[in-house]
Every structure is written in structure tokens, then in C-alpha cells.
Amino acid sequence: MTPRAHSVSIPVHSIRHRAPSLRALPFGHSAEGTPVRLLTDRQREHLATIGTPMKVPPRTTLYHEGDTATNVYIVQDGCLKSFRELASGRRHVTSFLFAGDVFGLAEHGKYCNTLRTITRSALYLFAADTLTALFKRDPEIEFQFLCKLTHELRESQRQSIIVARRDASGRLAMFFDMISREGHYGPLQSATIKMPMSRVDIASFVGLSPEAVSRASRDLKARGLVAFPTRDSVKILDRKRFDELVSAT
């Protein structure tokens, strides 16, 4: 059942995989905390017509903190980081972005984070004023973005809680738990989590030194909670004790 090239309209399941999409917990009730695809196919099709798809190589800076904000992006695939340069030269990673995330919206005339790809990424690009014009015409779509922002706010509050923890291994465990829920729709597939970012990035996300992250990783492994099959993945070995540690403070 290979998709046939029709003359006018694009086949639906092709849209599914090619049009932009937003991942978040819905506003109303949902099957206990699993993120869903917010936009309807029609809305995604609509967005696809006003946006431009693009592929970006790894380690590419999309914009700098302070640049005039003109574009909004939706992540189709890949992994990016959003960070801020601090006066000391230190960097603070505010968030990692995966498929279904938006960025470029959270500003006021100027971007307030720097944005950089980690892996090769597929993005959808929107001119900010085109998007806001669409919002005025289509409040339903605007509402989806509102839900997405709400979700991001929750995630950010979660980050504060992570960083506020005292014990390094606990922070790291919360971090693994956090990214295990990102980048895909529906419930968790497997115990193995992809983790494309560097240890240094993880460190500046959870508020530890890279050395502390390294030691905490060793510690979690020694306690039999997790394993690191490759450099960029974690596997939860003992889910029960792992979850206990995550919610331990």
C-alpha cells in the first residue's frame, strides 16, 4: 500500500509526518500525563502552508540572545539547546528542544536566549508577524499555542525544582526522567532514553559542574539504577528504585 501521488491534495499520512506539530499535555483531561499531538491534521496542513521547512546541520547557531526576533520555529525532528550567556562567561542551558517543541516565541522584540542545534534538525520556520496574523484569524490554532506555552511553563518550573535539589545524583535522575518524557508522543516506549547532549550541557542545565555530573553518573550506575549502553543513552535498570530517587525530595 504505497502512497499514490494524487494530482492535487497531499495524502493524509504524508502530512502526518511532514507537517509541523505541537507536543504538550492538553488543557482538559488526558490519559494520565502523556503528552499528545495538539494540532489537528487540518491545522497542521494550514500551518504547513504559511511555514517553511528547513534542515539544519548539527552545532549550528540559529540566533543569538539579543537579536531582533523575527522568526518562530517548530521542531520537526532533532535536538536543540536554548541557553543564556552569563556575565562570568558561564552558560546556563534553559531548555533542550525536541520534536513538537516551539521556540522563538518567548521573547519581546528581541530573543532572550541563544539557540543552537545539537543534532541535525528538521524545523519549520514562520515569520513572527505571519503567525500572529494567523492567530487573529484562527483563535483555535492560537489556543493550541497557548496550551503549548502552558506546558513549557510547567517544564520550566520543573527545572527549577531539579536545580534546587541538593544531591547531585538526585538531580541527574530527575533530568533523565524529564527528557524521557520529551521528544515523543504518547506513553513511554522503552527504558532506554536517547541523550544526544554533551555532559557539559547537562551540567549547565542541572546546575552542576561537569565533574559532578560525571561522578553522579558513576554513582547511579554503581547503585544499579541505570546503565549507559552508549555514551548518548541511558537505560533505567531498576524502575522502582529509580522513581523513588526521582521523587525523593
Added chain:
Amino acid sequence: MTPRAHSVSIPVHSIRHRAPSLRALPFGHSAEGTPVRLLTDRQREHLATIGTPMKVPPRTTLYHEGDTATNVYIVQDGCLKSFRELASGRRHVTSFLFAGDVFGLAEHGKYCNTLRTITRSALYLFAADTLTALFKRDPEIEFQFLCKLTHELRESQRQSIIVARRDASGRLAMFFDMISREGHYGPLQSATIKMPMSRVDIASFVGLSPEAVSRASRDLKARGLVAFPTRDSVKILDRKRFDELVSAT
């Protein structure tokens, strides 16, 4: 030139002070980073018709984490805290809310923070579905909420940066700086900041023990950066060195 009481319509400056209002940095450019009143008088009047004004005494819990989310609130006046109970019994304050702030929106069927007044507060209450229904009819108002959420997201990211700092006095300085910008519109009026929350609340917001907050306060005072005229206010004495400390990491 005193305003005359016309027969039908309410005098404008009365609306100004009685109708709900949202404080945030606007989406477009603004006079360098000063928060403004987002809603137009007409929009505020509109919101006033679908919302209910209410006064709440101090130390009153409005809702608990996990409760079914039915209402959205806008703060008219006063100060509240939003916090989460952690497994250890510890509390983490996610934010302090002042005039022009929204809460109750950042959820998904259930509230995910507990909300409690600190001082006596004047609020506007909205039924969540009435508000979302309004959004579908009036995308302009919806857009203002979107801006507000964006602003809250920025603030939350800022909190993460505060908590990630290593030095206690630096965190405290960042905290003073943060709340000095909240609760009022336009540029800063004075060097004296109102600070109605307890030291314990401050501690659990910036991620320190209450003792550490106490010591850091003493330290800032000893260094001649700030003074504490009363228990619930701070005065910036040396703005230059204070700002240096705030942006020191």
C-alpha cells in the same frame, strides 16, 4: 479638570482601577524592558463582565495541587505564593504573584501547584470554560494571555538561573532584583522594595535553607549594598555595586 460622572458609562479611570489587567513585557518593542499593562480598556471592561471580583484574607489556600482545575484568576492587588509539596515534606515555591499576574491557567485538567494568599488580596475569578469560550470569540484577548504566558515563562527561566547560582548572597540579590520589577507597571519608582513574604518562603524560592537566607541578608547589609528598613522591605543603597552582584554570574 475633575472627571464628571456621566449617566451611563463608568468613568474611565474607575475602570482603570477596578477591572482586571495583565502585566507583562509586550510582544513587540517597548521602552527597554519595563512591563506594561497589556489589555486595552475595552478588553478589560469585557473581562470584567465575565469575571467575578473577590477579596481574600491573608494565609488562605485557594486550591491544592491535584484539585480539578475549574477557575482562572487574575490578581488585582495583593501578594500570593504558588508552591509544590515535595515527597520529603519540603516545599518549593514556584512563584510569587502580584497585581497583573494570572494563575490557574498553567494546568491540564488538574492544578499542579497549591495557591495561597500571603497578604489580603483582590482577585478576579473566571470560570475556565467561560474564558476559553471568550478566547474563541476574541483572538485579540487570547493573544494578550499568550503574551502574558510568554512573560511568565521568561520569569520561570530566570528563577532557574537564580537557583543555579552557587553563592547565597548573589541568589538573594537576584531575588530582590526580580521582585523589584513585579507588582507594578512602568519603570521602577523607588529603591525600596516591598517584600511581604516570609524568609522561609524566600528560602524555598531561591533554593536555600532559611538560615542561609538570614546569613546572606546580614552579609548584603554588612557590605553596604542594602538595608532593611522594616522586616518586609529592602532598600537598595548602592545601586551600582548591587547590579554588579546581580549580574555577576
Added chain:
DNA sequence: CGGTTGGTTGAGCTGTATCAAAAGATGTGG
């Protein structure tokens, strides 16, 4: 193969959590 970047390991030091207790506020009832 050197060069570069990213990650791990080790030793010492600083700063904050923790525990215990005193001192200040705040509120209540006689």
C-alpha cells in the same frame, strides 16, 4: 598520527546544610 575536544579521576578547600538553641515577633486571654 599529533591536535583538538569532550569526558573522567583525584586532592584540597570553601560554603552551605544541618542540628541545637537563643532571641524576636505575634497573638490570645485574663
Added chain:
DNA sequence: CCACATCTTTTGATACAGCTCAACCAACCG
């Protein structure tokens, strides 16, 4: 109005966790 009980904040002493600096190891790339 004062005395008492309760709660919040401050102060002091100690222990420990993570930062820092420095060296070492591994992977990647021309």
C-alpha cells in the same frame, strides 16, 4: 496592659557535598 504560648528569625558549631584546579584518558578529524 501584661503574661504566656506559639511561631518566625537569627546565631553558633560542625560535617559533608560539590566546586575548583590539575592531570589523565578517549574519541574524533584532518
